Amino acid sequence: MPLYIVGHSIPDSDSIIGAISLAYLKNSLGIEAVSCKQGDINPESRYILEKFGFSPPKTKTSYANEDVFIVDTTDLTLCPDDILEANVLGVVDHHKLGDLTTSTPLEAWIRPVGCSNTIIKEMFDFYDVVIPKDIAAIMMCAILSDTVIFKSPTCTKADTKAVKELALIADILNPKELGLEMFKVKSQVEGTPIRELIMRDFKDFNMSGTKVGIGQLEVVDISVFDKMKDELLKDLEVLRKEGGRHSVLLLLTDIMQEGSLLLTASLDSDKIEEAFDKKMEDSKMWLDGVMSRKKQVVPFLEKIFK
Ligand code: MN
Ligand code: MN
Numbered sequence: 290m291p292l293y294i295v296g297h298s299i300p301d302s303d304s305i306i307g308a309i310s311l312a313y314l315k316n317s318l319g320i321e322a323v324s325c326k327q328g329d330i331n332p333e334s335r336y337i338l339e340k341f342g343f344s345p346p347k348t349k350t351s352y353a354n355e356d357v358f359i360v361d362t363t364d365l366t367l368c369p370d371d372i373l374e375a376n377v378l379g380v381v382d383h384h385k386l387g388d389l390t391t392s393t394p395l396e397a398w399i400r401p402v403g404c405s406n407t408i409i410k411e412m413f414d415f416y417d418v419v420i421p422k423d424i425a426a427i428m429m430c431a432i433l434s435d436t437v438i439f440k441s442p443t444c445t446k447a448d449t450k451a452v453k454e455l456a457l458i459a460d461i462l463n464p465k466e467l468g469l470e471m472f473k474v475k476s477q478v479e480g481t482p483i484r485e486l487i488m489r490d491f492k493d494f495n496m497s498g499t500k501v502g503i504g505q506l507e508v509v510d511i512s513v514f515d516k517m518k519d520e521l522l523k524d525l526e527v528l529r530k531e532g533g534r535h536s537v538l539l540l541l542t543d544i545m546q547e548g549s550l551l552l553t554a555s556l557d558s559d560k561i562e563e564a565f566d567k568k569m570e571d572s573k574m575w576l577d578g579v580m581s582r583k584k585q586v587v588p589f590l591e592k593i594f595k
Contacts, residue, residue, distance in 0.1 A: 292378065293355055295325040295346075295369065296405075297362035299491055302334045302471075306431040307360035307405045308346050310424050311381060314409065315358070317418045322358070325349040327369060331489055336474045337430045341423045358396075361405040363387035366493045381405050381412070383435075383443075384583050388495070403448040404435035410451040425458035433468035437507060437544050443581045469509070472544055476508040483517065483524045487539055493532070494587060496594035502528065502537040503590075505582050511543035511550060518552065522572055525554035535594075536561060540582060548577045564589040 294312045296304020308324035315322035324346035330338070338345060353374035362368060363380055364387035372389065379396030380389070383405055398408050406428040413420050420428070432452050436444035439452075456464045478486055491504040508514075514521070521539060529537040536555035543549070553561050553572050567574050579585045 290356055292320055292322040292358055293325050293349060293352060294322055294358045294360060295327060295349065295352070296360040297364070297367035297492075298327045298369075299488065300326045300328055300330060300334070301361075301490055302331070302337055302434045303405050303431045304361045305330055305334045305346060306337070306427045307381065307409060309343065310406060310409050310420075310428050310431075311358060311360060311412070312346075313421070313424055314413055314416065314418055318416060323347070332477070333434060333471055333475050336471060337427055337434075341426045341430075343423070343427060359389065360409075363389045363399070364492075364494070365389055366495055381408050383408065385587070400447075401443075401445070403441060403444040404432040404451075406431040406435075407445075407448045407451045410455060411447070420455070420458055422459050425455040426461060429455035429459060429461065429464060430467065430471060433464060434471060437542075437580055438465055438468035438472070440544060440547060441580045441584075443584050472507065472509050475506075476510065476513060478506065478508065478513050478517075483520050484528070486517075487521065487524060487528060492582070493534070494591075496591050499594045500532065500534045501590060501594070502532060502534050503540070503582055503586060504538070505540040505542060505549075507542040507544055507580075509543075509545060511541055511546065514541050514550075518573070522552055522554065525552060529554040529556075536590075538586070538590075540576075540579070540586065542580055544580070547580060548575060549579045550575050551579075560593050561590075564593045 294308045296308050312322040312324035326346045330345050352369050353371040357375045357377050358379045360381050363382050377391045381398040383402050429452050436448050452464050487504050493502045525537045539552040540549040551574050
């Protein structure tokens with residue numbers, strides 16, 4: 290029985306690449322491991338995998354009675370539906386501790402760094418396993434993505450150190466330049482259906498029993514959304530109702546201005562205003578300096594819904 294390694298639903302580059310890199314490490318340690326994903330890969334991940342010659346992991350959504358290692362989340366809402374019937378042998382994560390529980394002891398590699406792949410890099414070092422050039426390259430890309438090229442407040446010294454070391458192994462002279470290429474791919478939003486954009490990096494949260502969905506789109510220049518805001522707002526409300534959510538938020542993050550325009554649909558907008566201590570205009574507010582959903586958005590909402 291192989292060990293399946295899988296990241297969160299609506300996978301991002303950290304979840305996809307974390308599954309690949311951790312599967313490689315486990316196989317090197319003599320444990321038969323298979324990387325998986327819970328859904329389609331996004332354009333950024335496709336760009337990274339193609340650039341360095343990888344195929345996407347296979348899609349697998351059911352894990353009952355199988356051995357699993359979870360990457361990049363410990364939230365039940367983001368884990369496979371039957372995860373509580375699986376044997377969760379371990380987790381690698383850099384988010385707040387979620388509500389996943391296990392029936393047997395597990396490996397827990399959880400630290401407040403900017404990316405799961407930073408922790409996986411430390412696991413390679415811990416086990417003294419050499420990282421192949423191509424794996425180093427994609428791990429480096431995952432860290433550049435999650436830390437928004439080191440600009441995110443979630444970025445730590447461990448992340449910059451990991452990128453430096455991985456770039457050396459991968460023979461990449463200018464990681465920041467490659468990071469910007471990745472974000473240019475992410476910025477190509479024109480012509481994409483509105484719902485697809487909202488769902489591209491979307492997470493549902495259970496905030497003390499209140500369901501709140503938060504999406505984020507990180508682009509080089511936020512003006513790409515100028516003509517889409519009304520349509521986005523309209524569909525946020527549809528999505529809110531469809532999923533029985535109290536609120537749906539969408540962060541349009543400008544990585545150059547280093548801030549986010551927050552679009553909202555909510556049963557009670559006062560709560561959102563209270564969370565950020567700011568008034569909205571037409572269901573929108575600019576949040577200066579806000580780049581991280583997990584560090585600068587989720588905690589403030591959780592406090593309000595407690
Ligand atoms: Mn992630
Ligand atoms: Mn991550």
